[in-house]
């Protein structure tokens with residue numbers, strides 16, 4: 001079921017439409033057929049992730065000189081949306097590699113760090129992860145308990161990180177930890193850590209409601225020694241790096257949410273045309289028709305906010321301005337749209353919406369995480385209101 005989507009966006013170039021088409025074909029041919037199986041088993045889809053890397057989807061905005069596709073944020077959101085129409089788990093892995101890992105290193109890393117860490121991840125040969133959250137600090141990210149203590153020419157890290165996307169399999173991890181607890185936010189530093197560093201232990205894998213093929217785990221640091229060259233940016237800059245990178249990440253999660261919403265919507269339009277009750281297609285009942293209208297309208301509003309945020313990020317490349325507001329609005333609205341649309345999609349499908357025989361129940365389970373990770377809806381509202389009022 002193809003629904004009218006990006007035709008009105010005249011700022012999209014041939015190149016944008018090309019990557020959108022390539023991602024759509026790949027997603028429908030290679031990912032959609034295996035999505036239910038990987039959701040059921042919870043296995044990490046390494047093979048398709050590697051193929052996505054070969055297609056350039058793991059480093060869309062990474063300049064070619066660092067091994068990426070050298071495209072812009074619009075290309076990224078279009079491709080990610082298509083992947084997520086087929087499977088949000090693949091989308092999560094893609095989004096972390098692109099925006100939380102590669103983007104952070106390109107923005108804050110030294111030449112040496114860029115050359116060492118970005119290429120493999122952008123080509124899908126390596127998996128990147130971003131580790132901010134801890135068991136007792138999620139939304140209040142500035143209150144983390146893990147510590148990195150200077151020792152000789154390096155640091156020794158101790159503590160427990162949680163909810164790390166791709167944690168069980170990541171080759172490289174961007175970790176945020178306290179180097180000077182007395183300075184609060186300004187005492188947090190960012191480190192780039194190789195996955196095989198002694199003292200870095202993969203902790204419990206989370207048994208999740210949705211995005212089950214995207215592996216999420218704790219990471220435990222026990223006297224984990226890293227060299228001074230592992231520092232990303234300067235000591236004490238970690239919180240701002242984490243927040244800056246999350247601004248980019250949130251645009252990705254908004255696109256993921258849009259992809260899930262579109263898949264749930266397309267299934268619903270097909271179903272209301274065909275399924276009959278009381279002598280007519282159920283789409284002719286006003287109660288169903290109004291649901292379809294609201295689903296479509298919210299999807300298109302989410303798309304507009306996402307394109308707006310992508311354009312703001314592209315402008316920021318030259319101006320250096322923040323696009324926090326645009327990113328948070330896109331993530332807030334798109335994720336709540338995904339949940340709204342998936343909820344209606346299940347209801348429209350009735351019993352079939354509740355069955356694993358159709359993907360609609362998976363869309364419903366996958367949609368929920370978009371309102372939680374990379375900043376809950378409540379955090380997005382807080383960010384938006386603070387930016388608008390200047391009040392805290």
Ligand code: CAA
Nearest residue numbers: 132139141142163164165185240243244324373374375379
């Ligand atoms: N860009 C740059 N700087 C920023 C920033 C941004 N987006 N947001 C805040 N800052 C700066 C502020 O300007 C401030 O700087 P000064 O000290 O110089 O004034 C500093 O950072 C501290 O900011 P706040 O006082 O606003 O900090 P806060 O403690 O009130 O928290 C918050 C702000 C927005 C609530 C933040 O804590 C937050 O975003 N929390 C949610 C965390 C989150 O999204 N976690 C998800 C982790 S990733 C994940 O989900 C798993 C995965 O693997 C994908």
